[in-house]
Amino acid sequence: xxxxxxxxxxxxxxxxxxxxxxxxxxxxxxxxxxxxxxxxxxxxxxxxxxxxxxxxxxxxxxxxxxxxxxxxxxxxxxxxxxxxxxxxxxxxxxxxxxxxxxxxxxxxxxxxxxxxxxxxxxxxxxxxxxxxxxxxxxxxxxxxxxxxxxxxxxxxxxxxxxxxxxxxxxxxxxxxxxxxxxxxxxxxxxxxxxxxxxxxxxxxxxxxxxxxxxxxxxxxxxxxxxxxxxxxxxxxxxxxxxxxxxxxxxxxxxxxxxxxxxxxxxxxxxxxxxxxxxxxxxxxxxxxxxxxxxxxxxxxxx
Amino acid sequence: xxxxxxxxxxxxxxxxxxxxxxxxxxxxxxxxxxxxxxxxxxxxxxxxxxxxxxxxxxxxxxxxxxxxxxxxxxxxxxxxxxxxxxxxxxxxxxxxxxxxxxxxxxxxxxxxxxxxxxxxxxxxxxxxxxxxxxxxxxxxxxxxxxxxxxxxxxxxxxxxxxxxxxxxxxxxxxxxxxxxxxxxxxxxxxxxxxxxxxxxxxxxxxxxxxxxxxxxxxxxxxxxxxxxxxxxxxxxxxxxxxxxxxxx
Numbered sequence: 111x112x113x114x115x116x117x118x119x120x121x122x123x124x125x126x127x128x129x130x131x132x133x134x135x136x137x138x139x140x141x142x143x144x145x146x147x148x149x150x151x152x153x154x155x156x157x158x159x160x161x162x163x164x165x166x167x168x169x170x171x172x173x174x175x176x177x178x179x180x181x182x183x184x185x186x187x188x189x190x191x192x193x194x195x196x197x198x199x200x201x202x203x204x205x206x207x208x209x210x211x212x213x214x215x216x217x218x219x220x221x222x223x224x225x226x227x228x229x230x231x232x233x234x235x236x237x238x239x240x241x242x243x244x245x246x247x248x249x250x251x252x253x254x255x256x257x258x259x260x261x262x263x264x265x266x267x268x269x270x271x272x273x274x275x276x277x278x279x280x281x282x283x284x285x286x287x288x289x290x291x292x293x294x295x296x297x298x299x300x301x302x303x304x305x306x307x308x309x310x311x312x313x314x315x316x317x318x319x320x321x322x323x324x325x326x327x328x329x330x331x332x333x334x335x336x337x338x339x340x341x342x343x344x345x346x347x348x349x350x351x352x353x354x355x356x357x358x359x360x361x362x363x364x365x366x367x368x369x370x371x372x373x374x375x376x377x378x379x380x381x382x383x384x385x386x387x388x389x390x391x392x393x394x395x396x397x398x399x400x401x402x403x404x405x406x407x408x409x410x411x412x
Numbered sequence: 413x414x415x416x417x418x419x420x421x422x423x424x425x426x427x428x429x430x431x432x433x434x435x436x437x438x439x440x441x442x443x444x445x446x447x448x449x450x451x452x453x454x455x456x457x458x459x460x461x462x463x464x465x466x467x468x469x470x471x472x473x474x475x476x477x478x479x480x481x482x483x484x485x486x487x488x489x490x491x492x493x494x495x496x497x498x499x500x501x502x503x504x505x506x507x508x509x510x511x512x513x514x515x516x517x518x519x520x521x522x523x524x525x526x527x528x529x530x531x532x533x534x535x536x537x538x539x540x541x542x543x544x545x546x547x548x549x550x551x552x553x554x555x556x557x558x559x560x561x562x563x564x565x566x567x568x569x570x571x572x573x574x575x576x577x578x579x580x581x582x583x584x585x586x587x588x589x590x591x592x593x594x595x596x597x598x599x600x601x602x603x604x605x606x607x608x609x610x611x612x613x614x615x616x617x618x619x620x621x622x623x624x625x626x627x628x629x630x631x632x633x634x635x636x637x638x639x640x641x642x643x644x645x646x647x648x649x650x651x652x653x654x655x656x657x658x659x660x
Contacts, residue, residue, distance in 0.1 A: 114486045115520075116512025117493070120449050131542065138544030148620040150544065151613065154551020155606035158559035159599055161552075165563040166598070168591045169584055178595060187599075199548040206524050206532070207418060207553075209485050209517050214444050272493050272509070273500035299592030300599070307600050 111263040112204060112219055115212030119270040126266075127217030133225055134198050140191035153192055156184060157199045168296050176292045181223060182231030182255040183297050186239070186248065187304070187311055190232040197224035222262040231255030240314070245298060252297030257290035421474055421525040428472035428526045432634030433535035439638030439645075440523040444516050446649035453507050458515065460648040464641060465518045472526045479525065483517040490514070529553055530622075543621075550622050555609075559602055566594055 118126075141149055160180040167175035184193035198220050204210040211219045231251040238247035264282060268274060274282070304311050422429070428436075447461055469479055490513040494506035524532065530550065537546045570590075582590075610618075 112489075114489055114513040115444055115448055115516035116490075116514075117509055118448075123448070134545055135542040138542050142544065147610070148547075148618070150547040150620065151551055151610040152603070152606040153548045155555055155559065155602045155609070157548060157552035158555045159602040161556055162559040162563035162598060162602075163595055165560065165567060166591055166595050169587045195544055195548055198545050199552050202545065202549055203552060203556075206520070207529065209483060209521060212444075212513070212516055213441070213520050214448055214516075267493065271502075271505065273497045273502050273505065274493075275496060275500055278496055295588075296592065296595075299588060300595045303589075303592045303596035304599060307596055311600070311603060 111222075111260050112201070112211030113215045113222075113263055113266065115214050117212075117270060117272065118215055118218055118266055122266055122270055123214050123218055126221045127214070130198075130217040130220045130225065134194060134220060137191040137194040137198075137225075141189065141195050149188075149192060153188065153196050154199070156188055156192075157196045157203075160184070160196065160200050168292070170292055176289070176296070178296050178300065179256060179293055181227040181259070182235075182248075182252040182293070183300055185228050185232040185255075186235055186251065186297075186301060186313055189313060190228055190236075193228045193232075194224050197228055200224075218263075218266055222266070223259040226262055227255045227259035230258035248301050249294040249298045251294075253290040253294035256293040257286050260286040260289070417478070418525055419528070422528045424473060426472045426526070427637060428468060428522075430634060431526075431637045433527050433531045434539055435635040435638035436523055436527055437532065437535050437539065439642040440519055442642035443519050443645040446645045447512055447515050447519070450512070450649065450652055452504060452652070453511050454652060457648050457652055458511055460651075461515050461645065462518075464644055464648070465515065465522055468522045468526075468641065469518075472522065474522075474525055479521060480518070483514060483521050486513045486517040547620070547622055551609075555605070558605075559598070562601060563598055566598060570594065 141153070160178075163178045163180055165177075167177055170176050181193065181197055184196050188196065201211060201219050201224055202216065205213055205216050205219070231254050233254065234247040234250040238244065261283070264274070264279070264286075268279075301312060443461070443464070450457065466476070469476055487510070490510045494510045497503070497509070498506040527535075530553075533546050533550055537543055575590075
């Protein structure tokens, strides 16, 4: 599910953009850590592979077929940090060239599919990938990568105040569950075929990944569970919830206080003042994310 | 493949094509922010946004109808949620998601149809996007067609070997495993191609950065057009009636 622009409420897309840039920057450095050789060619070709994989159809039921989505498979082969980078590259290209997903919503889509999807898919593999339960871990990883990403997307839409009737919500969760099972099955089949061709393509000792990755993965799964409960408890979205909690009033106060002096100086009408303050606040938040990405990204060259 | 047309559009010449890529990227983002934060759909304002993008499209000498049709790929997604919102009684929201997503898609399309992707990525890198991601996107775009063509060849080869006839006779399990095997082979070929490409690039002095032959022109004139467009968008945005800077 690629969310286009115009769907998410401003605090949501803005905060997910601000979160995603440094996380992806950090994953880029982690993917490159430990080797002198540039990993960029391999990761680029893996992205092209994910695109091309859409052409190979897997039979699902008579008359229907599905294809690999790939987040979990990438995590098991090139590692979770590199998989985050590959999926981010795939989503960026889809947003730019294929109009699949918005540009402002890119942070949200990256967060759902590239960060949480990949890490949630990697979670079972990290703990059970080496032992007896390997096959189950691979299956569960493939399934989780799809289910977590899709559920996060629908949660964000609900939080943005998009009304989804209960029946439709149930139906879409069911569809997500079925696609998750299909992705799990495809991931197991492809990974086993890969191991038969060349075992060195597959990460065999997953327990050695950094504990930070495991924690992040766990956090993303917990986030989804909490998110679904939260969204189903508050079906009217952030708006009603904010009103109920008085956040709206507080947000106004917060928005206007640091810019109070400017309001008097530059704007006379109250609506212009609010709009101006809002846009300046938006620019400040964007600048903060940019600066954060710069500081984190500067320490090492690709 | 249908995005080849985008490559052709982005290599034409016009004032919009000649504008500074960083300026166009920032201008497009400013436009998208104005549209995304608009509190409600008001006809004059959204007419203004639409006219602004259409002016850009005609100034760029792009074929108007194909561009308008191409941006419509967002409509199925928006339509589903618009219908759901409308059924739930929130027609304002239904209207907003369709209009906002379409106008935004049109603006992004104008950006990528007037800037060749390598130059756009370079602009994003200079504006502070994570470089690792930028380099990976460059490789991905360069080899997307190669790998896709390989997948097509493999599919055609499978058909030559009687895949379609076997569909009826072979069991589900066998077909599933055949597809998995094909995908594993495609993975292996991509993996090995990456190693060969990397070695060839190292031999030519690759150090992890992709350099472009045409150095970005440093003229200030290229900034005027996107800056003016962004200012118009902000002006339209300020003309919205307001209760809070954006709807929560």
